[in-house]
Amino acid sequence: MQTLLLKADNPADVETAARILRGGGLVGMPTETVYGLAANALDAEAVAKIFVAKGRPQDNPLIVHISQWEQIFPLVRRVPESAKKLAGAYWPGPMTMVLEKSGRIPDVTSAGLPTVGIRFPSHPAARALISAAGVPVAAPSANISGFPSTTTAEHVMRDMGGKIDAVLDGGPCGVGVESTIVTLASDPPRLLRPGGVTLEQLRAVLGRVDVDGAVMNPLPKGARPLSPGMKYKHYSPKANVIILNGSERAYLDYVNAHREPGVAALCYRGEEKALRVPAVCYGAETDCREQARELFEALRRLDDIGAKTVYARCPEPRGVGLAVYNRLMRAAGFEVVSVG
Numbered sequence: 175m176q177t178l179l180l181k182a183d184n185p186a187d188v189e190t191a192a193r194i195l196r197g198g199g200l201v202g203m204p205t206e207t208v209y210g211l212a213a214n215a216l217d218a219e220a221v222a223k224i225f226v227a228k229g230r231p232q233d234n235p236l237i238v239h240i241s242q243w244e245q246i247f248p249l250v251r252r253v254p255e256s257a258k259k260l261a262g263a264y265w266p267g268p269m270t271m272v273l274e275k276s277g278r279i280p281d282v283t284s285a286g287l288p289t290v291g292i293r294f295p296s297h298p299a300a301r302a303l304i305s306a307a308g309v310p311v312a313a314p315s316a317n318i319s320g321f322p323s324t325t326t327a328e329h330v331m332r333d334m335g336g337k338i339d340a341v342l343d344g345g346p347c348g349v350g351v352e353s354t355i356v357t358l359a360s361d362p363p364r365l366l367r368p369g370g371v372t373l374e375q376l377r378a379v380l381g382r383v384d385v386d387g388a389v390m391n392p393l394p395k396g397a398r399p400l401s402p403g404m405k406y407k408h409y410s411p412k413a414n415v416i417i418l419n420g421s422e423r424a425y426l427d428y429v430n431a432h433r434e435p436g437v438a439a440l441c442y443r444g445e446e447k448a449l450r451v452p453a454v455c456y457g458a459e460t461d462c463r464e465q466a467r468e469l470f471e472a473l474r475r476l477d478d479i480g481a482k483t484v485y486a487r488c489p490e491p492r493g494v495g496l497a498v499y500n501r502l503m504r505a506a507g508f509e510v511v512s513v514g
């Protein structure tokens with residue numbers, strides 16, 4: 175299959191992408207979080223193709239994207255007050271709400287769960303594409319399952335070229351990590367995945383929000399997580415990532431003492447000057463939003479330069495730092511070394 179490269183700033187290209195979706199095809203879609211691999215959420219056959227293209231396990235549900243608030247009503251059994259409040263505060267934006275699904279959502283989309291994740295993205299190209307398609311759009315991240323998510327059209331082409339109908343190029347993603355997922359199907363609400371809308375922001379609207387154990391910790395063997403995606407090795411480059419926990423000085427000393435072929439650093443901007451191994455920076459130490467935006471690109475670059483072992487800096491799990499921490503910990507398979 176030849177994958178068309180379309181431009182989000184060209185209305186005729188957006189219409190072409192919409193036609194592909196209506197016809198049951200797959201489109202790489204820019205959003206403010208990461209690129210999504212989009213299909214008509216109500217078309218079971220089209221959705222099944224997403225799982226094949228990504229190599230995604232069948233039990234990992236997809237998020238359904240809408241382009242207007244009213245589109246939520248036929249998709250869920252009920253819209254609770256809490257959902258209205260959250261939507262009022264953070265939609266359109268990088269937040270997914272899990273609610274009890276209606277009969278309109280095919281089982282393949284929700285991976286057999288009685289619930290469905292709904293998101294109203296803010297990216298103008300995503301909104302234009304979903305509106306033009308005229309259907310809600312199921313879209314997981316547009317990467318090969320298990321690898322870092324894609325934040326540019328070029329990354330999507332590299333992972334998905336030849337396997338999907340088109341990629342709509344809307345430029346690099348602004349948030350850079352996947353959406354915050356909060357389930358309103360449990361009481362109290364529970365954070366399943368941290369993202370660009372922070373836990374603190376959710377609590378400001380909802381009051382109590384619990385944090386699912388899978389956000390901070392590896393899953394015990396055989397456990398069934400609330401968010402099935404948490405079960406899998408995730409966001410991983412080919413290199414073995416190890417997080418070094420400690421001061422900047424201790425980090426730099428440790429990495430320079432472990433200078434060997436294949437060793438590389440994933441560091442904050444400016445630290446590369448003091449490192450004697452190949453280094454990829456992912457933002458300033460004090461700016462977690464910048465770290466989130468650059469993390470996946472940085473992980474991909476480490477593979478491009480042939481890194482085998484990557485020593486990484488990791489932020490404190492607060493604010494958007496919680497999302498960066500969660501992705502990096504999974505990329506590292508929770509391997510952390512204390513360096514003082």
Ligand code: AMP
Binds near residue numbers: 284289
């Ligand atoms: P991705 O689109 O690649 O970011 O993956 C979607 C994530 O959303 C996965 O981690 C899923 O487990 C999670 N998810 C989607 N729908 C639900 C749901 N109904 N309940 C819990 N988690 C969900």
Ligand code: MG
Binds near residue numbers: 314315323
């Ligand atoms: Mg994903």
